[in-house]
Structures are given as structure tokens and as C-alpha cells.
Amino acid sequence: MRISRTLPVAAVVAAAGVLSLAAVPAQAAEYSSALKVKGVQYDAPGRDSNKCSGGNTAAEYLTIKNYSKTAKVNLKGYVVKDAAGNRFTFTKSHTLEPGDYIKLRGGRGTDSDTKNVVYRQNCNFIWNNDKDTIYFYKPSGARADVHSYTKKANDRDGNGYINYHG
Template sequence: MRLASTLAALLATAATLGTALPAQAAAPALQIVKISYDSPGADRRSNSSLNAEYIILLNTTGKAVALEGWSVRDKTGYTYEFGADVLLGAKKRITLRTGQGSDGSGSVYWNRKQYVWNNDQDTAYVLNRSGKLVDSCSYKARSTSASVTC
């Protein structure tokens, strides 16, 4: 209740002075939602274990985004680049899985035979087709979770 009254007072003051409160930064067009960095069980590089390691991205815009040339990379520099056939609908999510598989139904595959995301800590970066950083998410492992919500 105290926060609500403070906010109301700030809004009233801003209106009286004819000034606006600072706008919040706009969400990036492609935002990291979640990273699953430690797949269940022993890390034996089976394809099912590799595919249990993934990153989920969200199109925050009201329009479809053609992801050709966009990329995701980790702190080490392992890089996945989206192909020409990936169109992410407005407000839709896509999952990038580390292992091998067939792209479609909301998932694309890095087609790696080794893990990307470190189990202790790492940073994920999303870059647009111009190579400009659009979003990033860092994590440090927690004993209670093998994933992080960004």
C-alpha cells in the first residue's frame, strides 16, 4: 500500500510539473527467456542429454521476425546462426536445442555432439543479423536448479 501511495504521489507531481516520468527501456525484439544448462543425469553426450540443454527465445514484437543471420553464442564463442527458413511469429517462442534433430514445431537444433552451456556459469548472447548485441543472460549454477529464467 505504501508503494502504491508513493507512486501515486510521483505521478501527481509529474503531472503538476508538466513532465513525464522516464520511460522504461523497450524489450529487445528477440529476448532470452530461459536457459537449461545442465541436462538431467550423467553428462555422457547422448543426443537426448544434449537436447535437454537448450535456450528459449521470445519474439517480443507484434510482427513476425525473420531470423536469418541472427545468432546465439556463449561466453566461449560457440555460435549458432539461424538459417533462412526460420520465421518467428509475433509473441512466439523458439527453443534452440544443443543436440541433433529436425528443425520445426518451435525448435531448432544446433547439431552439436558436445555441450555448449557450462554447468557452473556462462553467458548467452543474442545478436541480430548486423552483429549487434540484442540481449544477454548470465547465470551462476544453483544447487536447486539446472536452468535459469532470464
């Protein structure tokens, strides 16, 4: 008589499910949010200079888009963070119509809904030129979107821009 030492089918399926979940990178998760990160200019063109006058931090930006076909979304209270914990909170009302976008730029400037721009009012760079993680949170604290990048793996043409969500 041969004794079978196999796991019950349910245990095998459960273990396989756990293994497949562990292998999924954070940026592959889809969050329930109309607003998502469309792209990031993580490496501003030219030589990096975070001087408020004559620097190029305004050329570093994050594009956030409203992917909803019907809902208007106000950015007030949304938060953008990087892996090191640098953060920006949208403190003013900026309503994005369906399909509309806004560029969150470094440096100082005048926010404009008509020009689709918000300035961080900070002349320091937020995104690292070699690798970083972009976290985007709803006002409730729930994650709206997240993307990790490395220059080598994600910026094949080397222009300092990475496109997400089309």
C-alpha cells in the same frame, strides 16, 4: 577568509553518472530487439553425456521469444554465443510470430516451426553447468540480449533452468 575547495556541481554530477554506469552489470542493459532470451536449460537433466546416440545434449536448450505485440521476426542470421566463443548461427528461415518462441536444442534432430524447435546439429554441450554468459546477436551484429549466470546465484531451486524476461 575561508577558501572552498569543492568541485563544480556539473563535475560531481558527471562523475556520479560515470560511477553509476560502471556499476551496472551487462545483463541489466536493455537492447532494442523484439527477440530476447526467455530462458535457458543450461544443465540437462541426468548425467551429462554428449554422445550423439543416447546422450542428453538435446535436453539442453535456449528459449528465444518474440516479445513484440505486432512484428513478425525471422531468426535467419541471428547468432547465439557463449563466453568461450562457441556459437550457433540460424542459417534457415524461422519466422516467429508476436508472442511465439523457439527452443534451440543441442544434439541432432529435425528443425520444426510447428514444434518450435531448432537443433544445433552438434552433440557437444554449449552452456557450462557452473557459470556462463549467453550472447544473442542480430544479423547486423548488434547485440539483441545478453545474460550471465552462475548456478549458485541464479538457479536457486537447482533444476538447471533459469528464466529471463518472463
